[in-house]
Amino acid sequence: MAYFHHRWSLTIFLIVATLALIDRAMAGGYAAPSGFKATPWKLAHATFYGDETASATMGGACGYGNLFNSGYGTDTAALSSTLYSNGYACGQCYQIKCTQSKFCYSTIATVTATNLCPPNWSQDSNAGGWCNPPRTHFDMAKPAFMKIAQWKAGIVPVTYRRVPCVKKGGIKFSFQGNGYWLLVYVMNVGGGGDTASMWVKGTKTNWLSMSHNWGASYQAFATLSGQALTFKLTSYTSRETIIAANVAPSNWQVGMTYQAKVNFK
Known part of the structure; x- marks a missing residue:
């Protein structure tokens, strides 16, 4: 009987605590303790744009302006519209690894989404129209691309996953x-x-x-x-x-x- 009473009391406590957390979340001031977790690895392709200075990547569809001042630097990527989600994907972080290419390095690059790679309807999706829907594609800043593959590859198959963004200094x-x-x-x-x-x-x-x-x-x-x-x-x-x-x-x-x-x- 004592054991049953203990379990029942614990159950009531957990229910009350859970309801309290839900109330705080609905009130807008509570950050769920679970946080964002890394997603499973998926297949995609990656290219690069700009040169080694990444000057061509400044600005972009997310509106971050100078990416050095914004805290993103050169570890960035433009997303195909399938990933970009009308801008709601801005700021998301990805790990990208080159695969199935002789030009691959073993390094994994972690990048932040700062731009949109728009469709190119004049090109076939498998021959230049790399960002045409429904393709999942990363057009990386050249310094980030050079972490995962030799730049002369042009385009490489990759595996990628969403990961929590680790930032310093606050929003x-x-x-x-x-x-x-x-x-x-x-x-x-x-x-x-x-x-x-x-x-x-x-x-x-x-x-x-x-x-x-x-x-x-x-x-x-x-x-x-x-x-x-x-x-x-x-x-x-x-x-x-x-x-x-x-x-x-x-x-x-x-x-x-x-x-x-x-x-x-």
Whole structure:
């Protein structure tokens, strides 16, 4: 009887604890302890663009601008539209390994998705139209490609998997717009790396939902000038949510980048 009572008490405790975690998650301030886990390996192909300086990879469809300033450097890749997911894949991290080619190295490269490799409908999918749907393809910055294969290969078969993004220094928020329209580019996100939803809260407002603009940018049509700003983000992949409190001071300005002290785990 005592053993049964102990098990019953433990069951009640676990149920209550689970409900409490769900409530916190729905409230938006709880990051699930499981975090984002690496996915199984899959097959794809990889090419490269630009030269050894990776200058051609700056900017891109995710809107990260100078990738050195954004924290991504040259370990980046443009994704075919099948992977890009209309920009929701921006910031995701992948491990890529060359396979089944005489040009392969044994090294595994870890890259961040920062750009879109658009379809080339004038070329066959197997002869130049490497990023045509439904192909899964990585167009890597040349320095990243040279970690997995000799550049003269041009294109190589690869295995790849999603992995947690390991970032330092916290999430970065780059501001554009004006006092009545705030456009924010979200960068340097750890964990799942991506963002599905975003909210902003000023010192004089409640939470305001921000709509997805393009790439890794979100916008709010509201009067937010003169207010310190707090942001809430939900990962596209892991659904983890985190609050970055007091990211920008009340005298924030467009054209500036503000860094939070927190990040996805």
